[in-house]
Amino acid sequence: MLLTVEKLNKAYDGLEVLRNIDLSVEKGEVIVVIGPSGCGKSTLLRCINGLETIRSGSISLNGELLNRPKTDWSSVRQKIGMVFQSYDLFGHLTVMENLLLAPMKVRHEDRKTARIRAEALLERVGLGDKSRAYPRQLSGGQKQRAAIVRALMMEPEIMLFDEVTAALDPEMVREVLDVILELARDGMTMIIVTHEMQFAKAVADRVVFIDGGEIVEQNTPELFFTNPDTERAKRFLNIFQFDTPK
Amino acid sequence: MEWGYIAKYTPMYATAALLTLRIAAVGILLSLVVGLFCAVVRHFKIPILNAIAVGYIELSRNTPLLVQLFLLYFGLPKIGIKLSGEACAVIGLTFLGGSYMAEAFRSGLVAVEKIQHESALSLGLTNGQTMRYVLMPQAAALAVPALTANVIFLIKETSVFSAVALADLMYVAKDLIGLHYNTDEALVLLVAFYIIILLPISLLASLLERRMRYAGFGGTA
Amino acid sequence: MRDLAVLLEGRNLARLFEGLWVTLRLSLSSVLLSIVLGIIVGMFMTLKNPVTRAVSRAYLEFVRIMPQLVLLFLAYFGLTRVFGLNLSGETSAVLVFTVWGTAEMGDLVRGAVTSIPRYQYDSAYALGLTKIQAYIFVIIPQTLRRLVPPAINLTTRMIKTTSLVVLIGVVEVLKVGQQIIEANRYNAPGAALWIYIVIFFLYFLICFPISRFGQLLENKWRD
Numbered sequence: 001m002l003l004t005v006e007k008l009n010k011a012y013d014g015l016e017v018l019r020n021i022d023l024s025v026e027k028g029e030v031i032v033v034i035g036p037s038g039c040g041k042s043t044l045l046r047c048i049n050g051l052e053t054i055r056s057g058s059i060s061l062n063g064e065l066l067n068r069p070k071t072d073w074s075s076v077r078q079k080i081g082m083v084f085q086s087y088d089l090f091g092h093l094t095v096m097e098n099l100l101l102a103p104m105k106v107r108h109e110d111r112k113t114a115r116i117r118a119e120a121l122l123e124r125v126g127l128g129d130k131s132r133a134y135p136r137q138l139s140g141g142q143k144q145r146a147a148i149v150r151a152l153m154m155e156p157e158i159m160l161f162d163e164v165t166a167a168l169d170p171e172m173v174r175e176v177l178d179v180i181l182e183l184a185r186d187g188m189t190m191i192i193v194t195h196e197m198q199f200a201k202a203v204a205d206r207v208v209f210i211d212g213g214e215i216v217e218q219n220t221p222e223l224f225f226t227n228p229d230t231e232r233a234k235r236f237l238n239i240f241q242f243d244t245p246k
Numbered sequence: 247m248e249w250g251y252i253a254k255y256t257p258m259y260a261t262a263a264l265l266t267l268r269i270a271a272v273g274i275l276l277s278l279v280v281g282l283f284c285a286v287v288r289h290f291k292i293p294i295l296n297a298i299a300v301g302y303i304e305l306s307r308n309t310p311l312l313v314q315l316f317l318l319y320f321g322l323p324k325i326g327i328k329l330s331g332e333a334c335a336v337i338g339l340t341f342l343g344g345s346y347m348a349e350a351f352r353s354g355l356v357a358v359e360k361i362q363h364e365s366a367l368s369l370g371l372t373n374g375q376t377m378r379y380v381l382m383p384q385a386a387a388l389a390v391p392a393l394t395a396n397v398i399f400l401i402k403e404t405s406v407f408s409a410v411a412l413a414d415l416m417y418v419a420k421d422l423i424g425l426h427y428n429t430d431e432a433l434v435l436l437v438a439f440y441i442i443i444l445l446p447i448s449l450l451a452s453l454l455e456r457r458m459r460y461a462g463f464g465g466t467a
Numbered sequence: 468m469r470d471l472a473v474l475l476e477g478r479n480l481a482r483l484f485e486g487l488w489v490t491l492r493l494s495l496s497s498v499l500l501s502i503v504l505g506i507i508v509g510m511f512m513t514l515k516n517p518v519t520r521a522v523s524r525a526y527l528e529f530v531r532i533m534p535q536l537v538l539l540f541l542a543y544f545g546l547t548r549v550f551g552l553n554l555s556g557e558t559s560a561v562l563v564f565t566v567w568g569t570a571e572m573g574d575l576v577r578g579a580v581t582s583i584p585r586y587q588y589d590s591a592y593a594l595g596l597t598k599i600q601a602y603i604f605v606i607i608p609q610t611l612r613r614l615v616p617p618a619i620n621l622t623t624r625m626i627k628t629t630s631l632v633v634l635i636g637v638v639e640v641l642k643v644g645q646q647i648i649e650a651n652r653y654n655a656p657g658a659a660l661w662i663y664i665v666i667f668f669l670y671f672l673i674c675f676p677i678s679r680f681g682q683l684l685e686n687k688w689r690d
Contacts, residue, residue, distance in 0.1 A: 049368050078370040088365035092383045101379055102369035147365075154369060308623065308674035310630035313667050316641065320648075321660035324470070398532075405534035409634060416536060423544055433545045436537055444532045 001063075002027045002189055003048070003158060008057035010040070010047055017043050019214045021057070025158065025191065030184045032204035032221070033193045036236060040213040041193045045160045048191070049082050061157070078106060081151030082160040086167035088147055089135040095122070095146050096131040099153050107154070114153070121149045125179050141172030145179055158189040165196060177203075197240055201225050209233045251431040255422060259435050262418045263443060269332060269412070270401045273339030277400065278393075280340060281347025285385075286377060288348070289355050299348070306345035312406045314338045319410040331410040339400060346396045354389030355381060390458050394451035401444060415439050470657035474665065479647050483662075486643030487669055493557060493639070494629040497564035498622050504565065505572020512577040523573070530570040536631050538563045543635045556637035564625060571621055579613040612688040619681035623674045630670070640666055 003025040010018040017040045025031055033041045046052045048059055050066065050073045059066045066076055090098050099118040103109040122128050125145040135143055144164050151159060161180065165173040177199045184190065184203050194200055200207060200221065207224040209217040209232075217230045228234055284299040306314075318334040329337070358381055366376040386393075408417035415436055422432035474480050512523045530538070542559040546552045554562065583606055591601035633641040644662045651658050 051364055051367065073367070074370045074372050077368050080368070082365070082368040084361050084365055086361075088361045090362060090366070090380050090384070092387060102366075102371060105375050105379060106370040150369070304675060304678075305671060308627075308678055309667055309670045310627040312630045312633070313641065313663065313670055316644075317660075317663040317667055321663040324657040324660040402534040405536040406631065406634070416540070419540060423540075429544050429548050433541055436540065437533065440533055440537055448528075448532055 001025070002029075002061065003191075004058075004060045004063075005044075005048070006058045008044075008047065008059065009055045010043060010052060011055050017213050018047070018054075019212075021215055023208065023215065023218075025189060027157075027189055028187045029189055030203055030205045031191045031208055032200040032206075033191060033208045033210060034195070034197070034200060034236075035210035035216075039210045041210050042162050044210070045082065045162050045191060045193060049077060049080055049160060074106065078102075078154045079157045080160060081154060081156035081158070083144065083147050083151055083162065083164050085163045086140070086143070089138075089143050089150070091135050094132050094134055095127065095138070098135070098146065099131075099150050102150070103153050118149070118153060121152055122146075124182075125149055126175070139172060140168045141175045144168065144172075144176045148176075148179055148183075152183075158191070159183065161190065161192040161194070163193050163195065165194065197225070197237075209236065211236065248428075248431065251428050252435065255418075255428070255431060255435055258418050259415060259439050262413055262415045263439050265412065266401075266404050266407070266414045267443065269335050269339065269407065269414075270404050273336050273343060273404075274397055274400055276336070276340040277343025277347045277396075280344030281349075281351055282382075284344065284348035285351035285355060286382075288352060289377075289381075290373065303345040303348055306341055307349075311338055311342045311403050312409060314341055315406065315410050331407070331412045334410050335404070335407045335412055339404065342403065343396065343400045346399065347393065350389045350392035350396055351385060353392060354385030354387075357388045358384045387458065391451070391455040394447075394454055398444060398447055398451060401447070405440075470655045471661040473647065473651045473655040473658045474662065482643050482647070483640060483665070483669075486638065486640035487673075489557075489637065489639040490629050490632075491626065491673070493560050493632060493637075494564065494622070494625040497561050497568055497629075498625050500561070500565040501568025501572045501621070501625075502618060504569040506576055508569055508573035509576020509580065512573055513580050527570045527574055530567050535563065535567060535628050536634065538567060539631060539635050556632060556635045559635060560629065560632045560637060564628065567628075568621060568625060572618065575614055575617050575621070576610075579610045582613060583609055616681045616685035616688065619677060619684065623677050623681070626674055626677075627670065640669065 001024045003023075005021055005023040008018055008021040009016070021044060023031075023044075033044065035041050043052060047054050048066075050071065054067055057067075061076065061079060089095070090101070093101065096115070096118060099122075100111065100114050103114040103117075104111060119128070119131065122131055125148065127142060127145055127149070130138065130142060130146070135146075138146065148159075148164075164180075165176050168176065173196065177196065180190070180192065181199075181203055192200075192203065204221040207217075207219055207221050208215055209219075209224065209228070209230075211232050217224065217228060217233045219229060223229075224233065225237065228237065284303065287295045287299045315334055315338045318329060318338055319331065322329065362380055362384065363376055366380040367373075371379070404414065405416050407414045408420060411417075419432045419436040423429050474483070508523065511519060512527075514520070539559060542554060542563045543556060546554055546559070587605060587609065588601060591605040592598075596604065629639070630641060632639055638646075644666050648659045648662055
């Protein structure tokens, strides 16, 4: 197992947001987490990355327990890449400087080698000509592709995507999802929180449905989207169906 | 008004203006250092230091510079701390300016999206690196209008330095009015010199503010 | 402690408070005048006429660029010369602080009025409110919310700035402090430290609650 979450509980000011979460992710697996707004799916990603402290339970990466008092989060986070909903490129740096900051300051990589890797990755996501642009000169879709590359620069073992297309204009969603699909083909381990059901169906090895702070169902995408085991999942999926008016 | 007097007194004012500018420059630089330190301490809520910073900022912002100077210049010698007028001026200006600069940096930091902090952390940057490479550069840029307003405010505040026997512009003016009764010339030169000092800075400030508002990083305006 | 006890002798403490009252009287009169005149001047500043714009702009910039102490000197020494007016220190102070405060207040009013977005008027009219109703129920309440916190801030600035009047000979709290120090030069040579500390904290005790109140309102009304 690459990542194991056991009996995780999380509360904000006494309000439970995650209850008894058990989740394990194998190397190369793509997990898509879906559920209604405010169900706790984003919080789960933030707990895995140490941006939130948990109340009880355990999170381990490669068998190493993460939620200890003395966790070196800086080194853990290098192995866990994360991309957020929006606004997360550093506004005062060009795309290239955004990509080089962490490799140079955290991994002490020299500029030249980091630059070569950065250029190759930018080329791959179709941003080869944007390395000198500032974030505000990019479209939403371009920003999110650059943010994905920035996370990849640290050569993470697992990537977390937190509703990365939720703030985008509809016509830009595709270009970002295509990048993630390609990562999946290359065998990247990923946990993806999304509302894009078609995309979830296409990319997921396993769908995790969270509602009310707990995992209600884990299933293959084929079964989950056609014939889910639980009543709550059925109700949730119905929201996305429109009956044709008679 | 006699132009002869104007010509005669101008060099005195020029010397005084240089003194004002020198002390203002030192005081403003130190204010920036104190302000930056307090802003970082308050942002990370570092225990003890945070409480001290809050107390200092409130004391400094809610008392007049003139009273601060009187305390330094006339009060402290009674317990054996004798400071020159210049030292008092620099310390007083820094004590006052530090809190204003701290608030400017802090409002800049608050304006930087929280996600910037989190995404820096998620790349493995430490809190210190995040502050240095990600938050501070953006906060400082956002704080430029407030910082330049503070610079103008602090230069204006230097006009009370004559109260601690510094031969600044006010001091020279008062001298000419009191001793020589050349009130017209003294006042005209006083106003002229403050305009010479402050107008360019004020113009620069509004230029910077417009640039920051419409352009920022990677803008075209 | 002997030095601090000087304050408790005779009418010393009472005199200090009388001096403080002079400071407060001057600053509060100036604030009140500034608010009234500032609202009028602020309305004037929102006019689109290029002449009124230029005039109000020049007024604002000049008052803002000059240190308040320079303005005090101009009023106290200069007006005497130019118009033959012989103003007392206190009158000069109220005059100068009102001229300054009116400029600041006017700019605040102008900023508050112009910052109300167009659609606020439009949606008020769209709901069928008359122009007067729109102002009473929609525009003015929002303007006030933007105006009151900085106006309170202006009050503390005014109180702090009033300390300058000692330099044109007005007998206020600092001057009284100096007089007490002078009178006790031999029996309490260290009094200066204590008296200035007391004055420092008197200013703090007055300004701190006011700025706190302003901050609270600002946080509460932030949109």
